[in-house]
Amino acid sequence: MEVTGRDTGNIPRQPVVIDEIAGVALPSALSSLRNFYSSGAASNFRVYLDETCHPDWRTDWAGPQGRVPRNDQLWWPSKYAAQGFIPHMLENSPFVTSDWREANASVVVLLVLHLSGAVAIRQQQCLKQLQQRSPSFRHDGGRRHFFIFTNDRGPCCIDGRYKDVDFMRHHIMTHGEQTGWRGETLHQYTAQLGVGPQLPCHDEAKDITIPTPNVHFPRVAFAPSLLPAGRQGHRPGSNQSKGAGERSLLLFFAGSHPASACRKALLAGLSHSPSPRVLVRESLPADQYLEAMQTARYCPVCGGYAPWTPRVSELLHYECVPIFLSEYTLPPLPRVLDWRVISAQLHYSRVRELERFADGLDYPTLLAGVKKARRAMQYHLSGYSGRGMLPLLLHQMHERVSGPPPRPLALALHDDVDLDHNYSGSTPSGRPKRTGVVHSTYAIGGLNGTRWTCSTPKGPRLCSCKPQATQGTDDRFPRTTTGVSKPGHSRWSHGS
Numbered sequence: 001m002e003v004t005g006r007d008t009g010n011i012p013r014q015p016v017v018i019d020e021i022a023g024v025a026l027p028s029a030l031s032s033l034r035n036f037y038s039s040g041a042a043s044n045f046r047v048y049l050d051e052t053c054h055p056d057w058r059t060d061w062a063g064p065q066g067r068v069p070r071n072d073q074l075w076w077p078s079k080y081a082a083q084g085f086i087p088h089m090l091e092n093s094p095f096v097t098s099d100w101r102e103a104n105a106s107v108v109v110l111l112v113l114h115l116s117g118a119v120a121i122r123q124q125q126c127l128k129q130l131q132q133r134s135p136s137f138r139h140d141g142g143r144r145h146f147f148i149f150t151n152d153r154g155p156c157c158i159d160g161r162y163k164d165v166d167f168m169r170h171h172i173m174t175h176g177e178q179t180g181w182r183g184e185t186l187h188q189y190t191a192q193l194g195v196g197p198q199l200p201c202h203d204e205a206k207d208i209t210i211p212t213p214n215v216h217f218p219r220v221a222f223a224p225s226l227l228p229a230g231r232q233g234h235r236p237g238s239n240q241s242k243g244a245g246e247r248s249l250l251l252f253f254a255g256s257h258p259a260s261a262c263r264k265a266l267l268a269g270l271s272h273s274p275s276p277r278v279l280v281r282e283s284l285p286a287d288q289y290l291e292a293m294q295t296a297r298y299c300p301v302c303g304g305y306a307p308w309t310p311r312v313s314e315l316l317h318y319e320c321v322p323i324f325l326s327e328y329t330l331p332p333l334p335r336v337l338d339w340r341v342i343s344a345q346l347h348y349s350r351v352r353e354l355e356r357f358a359d360g361l362d363y364p365t366l367l368a369g370v371k372k373a374r375r376a377m378q379y380h381l382s383g384y385s386g387r388g389m390l391p392l393l394l395h396q397m398h399e400r401v402s403g404p405p406p407r408p409l410a411l412a413l414h415d416d417v418d419l420d421h422n423y424s425g426s427t428p429s430g431r432p433k434r435t436g437v438v439h440s441t442y443a444i445g446g447l448n449g450t451r452w453t454c455s456t457p458k459g460p461r462l463c464s465c466k467p468q469a470t471q472g473t474d475d476r477f478p479r480t481t482t483g484v485s486k487p488g489h490s491r492w493s494h495g496s
Contacts, residue, residue: 014037014386015386015391016386017376017388018030018034018391021336023369025337026335032399033391033395036398042395045394045398046095046103046104046105047096047097047103047105048098048103048136050100050107050130050136051109052126052130052137053108053110053126054110057110061084061087061088062220062221062381063076063077063220063221064076068113069113072113077213077214077216077219078213078214078224078310079308081213081220082379083109083112083148083150084111085213085381086107086148086390086393087148090107090390092383094384100135103144105144105146106137106144107145108126108145110123119151120151120158121417121456123149123155123164123167124163124417124438125417125418127164127167130142142170145171146171146208146397147167147170149172150174150212154175154177154202154207155168155174156201160201161454161464161465162197162199163440163454165409165410165411165412166412168203168406168408168409171207171208171397171406172206173207174202174209175209175210175308176204176209176329176330197465203406205403206406208333208400209333210333210389211313211389212308212332214313215378216378217382229318229319247294247297249295249297250275250278250297250359251270251278251279251297251298251299251323251354251355251358252279252295253266253270253279253281253300254280254284254289254292255283256283260302262302262326265349265351266280266300269351273355275355279296293314294318296320297321297358297367298320298322298323298358298361298363299323300324300325301324301325302325302326312331313332313377316373319367319370320370321343321367322342323344323357323358324343324345324346325345325347326347333376333396337373337376341369342370343370344361344366375388376388376392410443411449413442415438416438438455438456439453439455440455441453441454452466453466454466
């Protein structure tokens with residue numbers, strides 16, 4: 001479907017989702033949204049899909065085709081498919097233009113299979129391809145380009161090292177993560193490879209925190225079943241049914257990962273709880289897992305490798321109020337939604353207080369917030385209707401490109417990524433190939449600042465970084481980015 005920037009007849013003056021989130025949207029955001037769509041700004045806002053890195057993306061947008069690792073197919077619709085869903089939704093909306101000269105913003109189309117290896121390298125290679133081959137990118141240096149990075153740490157390697165610092169000059173749609181994560185997750189990796197440069201992987205001033213794509217309609221291949229929202233179940237493992245509207249569990253969590261101190265603390269503290277209102281386990285069968293979410297009032301949320309987790313959208317869909325156990329997690333669309341009326345927050349070091357903490361919350365108010373906010377998590381794939389996350393995403397894109405250009409914290413100096421080499425691919429067993437290493441060198445604080453050299457293996461997404469000599473600083477490069485909170489200070493916390 002091709003729609004040029006001059007076709008404005010199908011743009012509703014007020015998308016349905018704006019009224020649906022009234023009451024849980026930040027007042028300033030709600031006002032800005034209404035103004036964006038009623039003033040004519042939205043009617044004139046156009047997005048160009050830059051296909052330089054992936055011209056044949058339409059074959060794979062709904063899911064990886066061909067001989068690929070099984071888990072790449074299974075995880076695509078629940079975690080990584082935003083790379084394909086967002087371009088598809090834009091292409092089937094009245095906001096897309098086929099002429100980059102008419103565009104207010106551009107979205108880079110790049111679909112990367114995560115178990116097939118070379119995720120961080122492919123992202124860096126795409127940036128080089130855009131710099132050399134994309135007229136849209138070269139026109140303004142990519143100032144209005146948005147990348148969609150759905151790997152565990154966005155533009156960083158999986159261990160949180162920011163190797164390809166040129167991405168600091170561009171906008172990124174990804175998960176949200178406030179600074180300070182290093183003491184909480186992946187500690188075994190940082191201990192093995194060194195701490196690395198202290199550069200944040202996410203800056204909400206220029207980037208956009210998006211929901212994971214697991215709540216999407218219609219369902220694509222390999223997507224797990226999605227039961228109707230609000231359906232009441234029974235306590236897993238029991239034969240006693242509960243009446244409509246009744247939730248017998250106070251707390252439910254299932255999940256384990258050795259890299260997450262939060263999950264380890266939650267399991268250690270509550271997996272053997274004698275309370276019949278608490279169900280915390282390392283795992284549950286899929287049917288019991290779904291039933292438990294629909295039978296619990298509150299569901300704690302911990303990151304695994306990273307805060308990029310499908311659990312938040314999933315919990316909202318099944319109307320289980322999230323309790324975030326990390327102050328570093330930035331929930332989806334934090335500049336639109338007021339998460340103080342949708343969720344609660346308690347640090348995982350206080351996990352033994354969690355039952356008492358949950359009893360003290362205003363459940364009816366939070367549940368009402370969840371019922372409204374879950375609409376904003378949805379990906380609608382069958383055409384633009386003014387519902388779901390796309391109208392909110394377009395507004396956020398408009399805000400980002402209307403502001404000052406991003407100011408990078410570091411200066412890229414050199415890399416040895418080949419422009420056309422095929423870094424992807426897996427072995428017959430489905431495991432990523434592990435041959436080949438690429439390197440990058442950059443300076444923090446300007447050309448004369450501290451230099452780092454980082455290497456990335458082709459298969460794993462772990463980076464190894466080593467510092468070089470400090471030669472001075474350059475005032476043209478800021479020491480911090482705006483919009484990134486200090487460690488331990490969440491901008492949406494209840495303060496409990």
